[in-house]
Amino acid sequence: xxxxxxxxxxxxxxxxxxxxxxxxxxxxxxxxxxxxxxxxxxxxxxxxxxxxxxxxxxxxxxxxxxxxxxxxxxxxxxxxxxxxxxxxxxxxxxxxxxxxxxxxxxxxxxxxxxxxxxxxxxxxxxxxxxxxxxxxxxxxxxxxxxxxxxxxxxxxxxxxxxxxxxxxxxxxxxxxxxxxxxxxxxxxxxxxxxxxxxxxxxxxxxxxxxxxxxxxxxxxxxxxxxxxxxxxxxxxxxxxxxxxxxxxxxxxxxxxxxxxxxxxxxxxxxxxxxxxxxxxxxxxxxxxxxxxxxxxxxxxxxxxxxxxxxxxxxxx
Amino acid sequence: xxxxxxxxxxxxxxxxxxxxxxxxxxxxxxxxxxxxxxxxxxxxxxxxxxxxxxxxxxxxxxxxxxxxxxxxxxxxxxxxxxxxxxxxxxxxxxxxxxxxxxxxxxxxxxxxxxxxxxxxxxxxxxxxxxxxxxxxxxxxxxxxxxxxxxxxxxxxxxxxxxxxxxxxxxxxxxxxxxxxxxxxxxxxxxxxxxxxxxxxxxxxxxxxxxxxxxxxxxxx
Numbered sequence: 001x002x003x004x005x006x007x008x009x010x011x012x013x014x015x016x017x018x019x020x021x022x023x024x025x026x027x028x029x030x031x032x033x034x035x036x037x038x039x040x041x042x043x044x045x046x047x048x049x050x051x052x053x054x055x056x057x058x059x060x061x062x063x064x065x066x067x068x069x070x071x072x073x074x075x076x077x078x079x080x081x082x083x084x085x086x087x088x089x090x091x092x093x094x095x096x097x098x099x100x101x102x103x104x105x106x107x108x109x110x111x112x113x114x115x116x117x118x119x120x121x122x123x124x125x126x127x128x129x130x131x132x133x134x135x136x137x138x139x140x141x142x143x144x145x146x147x148x149x150x151x152x153x154x155x156x157x158x159x160x161x162x163x164x165x166x167x168x169x170x171x172x173x174x175x176x177x178x179x180x181x182x183x184x185x186x187x188x189x190x191x192x193x194x195x196x197x198x199x200x201x202x203x204x205x206x207x208x209x210x211x212x213x214x215x216x217x218x219x220x221x222x223x224x225x226x227x228x229x230x231x232x233x234x235x236x237x238x239x240x241x242x243x244x245x246x247x248x249x250x251x252x253x254x255x256x257x258x259x260x261x262x263x264x265x266x267x268x269x270x271x272x273x274x275x276x277x278x279x280x281x282x283x284x285x286x287x288x289x290x291x292x293x294x295x296x297x298x299x300x301x302x303x304x305x306x307x308x309x310x311x312x313x314x315x316x
Numbered sequence: 317x318x319x320x321x322x323x324x325x326x327x328x329x330x331x332x333x334x335x336x337x338x339x340x341x342x343x344x345x346x347x348x349x350x351x352x353x354x355x356x357x358x359x360x361x362x363x364x365x366x367x368x369x370x371x372x373x374x375x376x377x378x379x380x381x382x383x384x385x386x387x388x389x390x391x392x393x394x395x396x397x398x399x400x401x402x403x404x405x406x407x408x409x410x411x412x413x414x415x416x417x418x419x420x421x422x423x424x425x426x427x428x429x430x431x432x433x434x435x436x437x438x439x440x441x442x443x444x445x446x447x448x449x450x451x452x453x454x455x456x457x458x459x460x461x462x463x464x465x466x467x468x469x470x471x472x473x474x475x476x477x478x479x480x481x482x483x484x485x486x487x488x489x490x491x492x493x494x495x496x497x498x499x500x501x502x503x504x505x506x507x508x509x510x511x512x513x514x515x516x517x518x519x520x521x522x523x524x525x526x527x528x529x530x531x532x533x534x535x536x
Contacts (some may be wrong), residue, residue, distance in 0.1 A: 177331035295342075298415040302338060305422050310331050313429050313448045 006094045010084060013093065017083035017240070021232035022046035024239070024275055031279030046232065053225035061218060064121050071118035072219065072226035078111040079233040088240045089263045091162045091251060099161040101149040104241075105142060108193070111230070112138050119215035130214025133290065137199060137211065140297035141192045144185055147304030151182040152245045154311050161244060169248040181307030183246045188300035190238045192293070194231070197282040199293055211290075239274045243267075322370035326487075329363040330446035333483060334425070337456040340476060341421055341463075342414050346404055349472050350395045356479050357387030364486055375494040376486070382501050383482070391475065391508055398512050399468060402519065412463055421456055428452035435488075446487040453480030467518055467525045471511045478504055 026043040033040035042048075060069065085099040093099075116131035153159045155176065156167035192199045195212035202212070216227050244251070250266025288296060336356045343349050361383040368376030432448030457477035464470050478500070485492050492500075515525060522529040 177328045180328070181331065181335070295414050298418055299342070302418050302422060303335075306331075306334065306338070306425070309425060309429055310327075310334075310449075313433070313445055 009090060010093045010095055013089050014080060014084040017088055017236055018080055018229075018233055020271075021236045022050060022229065024236050024271055025232040027272065027275040028235075028279050028282075031276045032282055035279055035283040046228075050225045050229060053220075053228075054222050056221040058221035058223055060220075060223075061122055063123055064218075067114070068118045068121045068218075069223070071114045072223040072230070074114045075111050075230040076226045076233075078107050078114075079230045079237065082107050082237045083233055085161070086237055086240050087162050087165050087244055087251060088267060089251065089260065091166050093162070097160075101153060101159050101161055101164075102146070104161070105146055105149070108234075109138070109142065111234075115215055115227075119218075122218040124218065126210070126214045126217050130210060130212070130217070133211045134215055136290075137192050137293060137297070140294055141189050141300070144297060144300040144304050145189045145193070147301060147308060148182045148186045148189065149245070151178055151304065151307040151311055154308065155179065161241075165244045165248045165251060168245070169251060176311075178307040178311035179246060181303050181310060183242075185300045185303035185307065186242055186245065188296065188303070190242065191281070192297055192300070194235045194238060196278065198285045198288050198296060201287050236271070239271060240267075242274070243270050320370070322366050325366050326363050326370075326446060329359050329366070330449040330483070330487070332359045333363070333453055333479070334449045334456075337453045337476060337480070338418065338421055340472070341417055341456055341460050346399055346466075346468055349469055350392050350399070353395075353472055353475060353479075354388050354392040356476060357383060357391075360479050360483055361388060363483070367486055367490065371490055373490055375497075376490065378494060379482075379486075379497045382497065386501055386505060387475075387479065390505065394508055394512065395468070395472070398515060402468075402515060402525070404466075404468065404525065417459070417463055421459060424455040424459060425452040428455050447484060450480055450484035450487055453477075453483065456480075465526050465528060467511075467515055467527055470527070471508070475504065475508070 023043065023046070025046045026041075029045070030040040030043050082104060084093075085095045085104065087093065087099065112134065116135055119127035119131040119134075121127070149159075152164050152168070155178065156164040158164060158167075191197070195202055200211035200213075212231070216224065219227055247270060250270075251263055333356060336352055336359065340349055340352045340356075343352060361380050364376055364380035364383060368374075368380055428451040429448040432451050436445055436447045454477050457473045457480055460473035460476065461470050464473060482497075482500075518527070518530070519525055
């Protein structure tokens with residue numbers, strides 16, 4: 001059996017996600033600037049930033065251990081792998097057997113552990129503070145994320161992302177209250193995990209409010225570029241998981257190259273819409289106090305559990 | 317998924333009802349609680365109207381209309397007037413830790429669902445699967461009445477419980493006879509007025525609506 005086209009497609013998909021991630025970030029920033037009546041920066045600004053950072057010389061604190069140096073590559077690698085196993089364009093990929101939702105959550109957890117370790121490794125108070133806050137958010141968001149994914153898994157009878165997408169994309173139209181609950185919970189987890197506004201402000205370096213930024217303060221040059229790139233990929237991967245679970249229309253069939261342009265167009269449209277929606281959420285909400293994050297995320301967990309229970313009760 | 321569309325809509329509204337019950341459980345502000353109560357009434361009226369349309373039962377249209385007038389417009393309006401008069405419009409109540417309350421609520425919901433599953437398997441109505449949700453709403457309103465200290469949120473919990481019971485009646489047996497429903501609706505309305513009078517008396521006596529003060533009223 002010929003594996004070559006599948007592998008080519010797999011490579012194409014992961015390269016597409018990795019290279020398009022800064023573009024999506026630029027689009028979100030652009031929409032946000034428009035909504036706030038500012039003149040928008042160029043949509044290519046994240047690329048310029050990355051290029052600039054790659055040309056600088058890296059500075060590393062003399063007290064750090066190798067973990068600090070390795071972490072940017074681990075983060076980038078984890079996110080690249082995640083981009084490879086989530087069905088973004090097509091469902092039948094060589095990596096598909098690895099696309100188990102539990103493995104995916106584990107992959108994100110690995111990245112989070114390394115980021116926190118590296119932040120603590122520098123020995124600065126900001127690093128430790130950021131790491132502790134990140135772990136607080138992480139341990140609250142992870143069960144909610146798993147419950148959300150389990151709801152979709154129960155509906156389609158499998159924890160394989162590709163199987164979930166296939167069974168959800170080809171069902172006849174029906175209203176699923178459980179999926180509606182899960183979608184809201186997933187949105188809340190997405191905001192928390194990607195350090196977006198109600199939980200964290202990605203545009204601030206104010207010491208009291210930083211979560212994600214506090215962890216990466218010590219990074220410079222190519223390390224910083226990789227960390228930020230990884231964050232952008234993470235956002236896109238979360239968005240595409242959301243599409244895969246809750247709006248899987250337009251995704252290409254197994255080995256169907258003719259459907260590829262349509263899948264690409266659908267993906268671009270969905271990403272544009274999701275980016276604009278994210279900017280809208282970030283404009284309308286204010287950042288909440290750190291201690292309210294536990295309420296926010298227990299709300300997400302509650303919604304996810306309700307979704308699962310509703311599935312058992314009404315079979316839909 | 318061979319269920320008819322009306323049944324799917326009822327399920328969706330039932331899920332919304334449950335969600336609103338949880339939202340009320342976690343809400344600290346009195347004003348928002350009243351708004352949530354009105355929304356719960358609206359979801360109830362809509363689901364009753366859909367059941368009426370799907371089953372062709374005329375009297376359910378009446379009870380849907382009655383719910384709309386009473387629970388979406390009249391009672392919230394009365395409660396608004398009350399909290400204006402009592403100057404507690406912006407009252408914020410400290411609760412026992414909200415995540416704990418929510419987890420207790422999830423436990424109650426699981427209990428209600430497992431209790432209702434054997435019953436709904438015997439029923440033949442199109443709305444049978446929502447019985448568990450109705451039961452969960454009743455229990456959650458109960459929980460709300462238990463964990464709240466102030467009088468007004470307790471009354472709102474009571475009204476939410478009535479919503480849940482009404483929904484249970486609709487989903488289990490397509491509603492009670494119209495006479496009974498009229499009686500219950502009138503009872504709820506009169507109850508709200510009486511509670512209103514009670515509020516003023518409680519406050520006159522204790523200078524507060526915190527019902528812990530009522531423990532002092534026992535005879536020695």
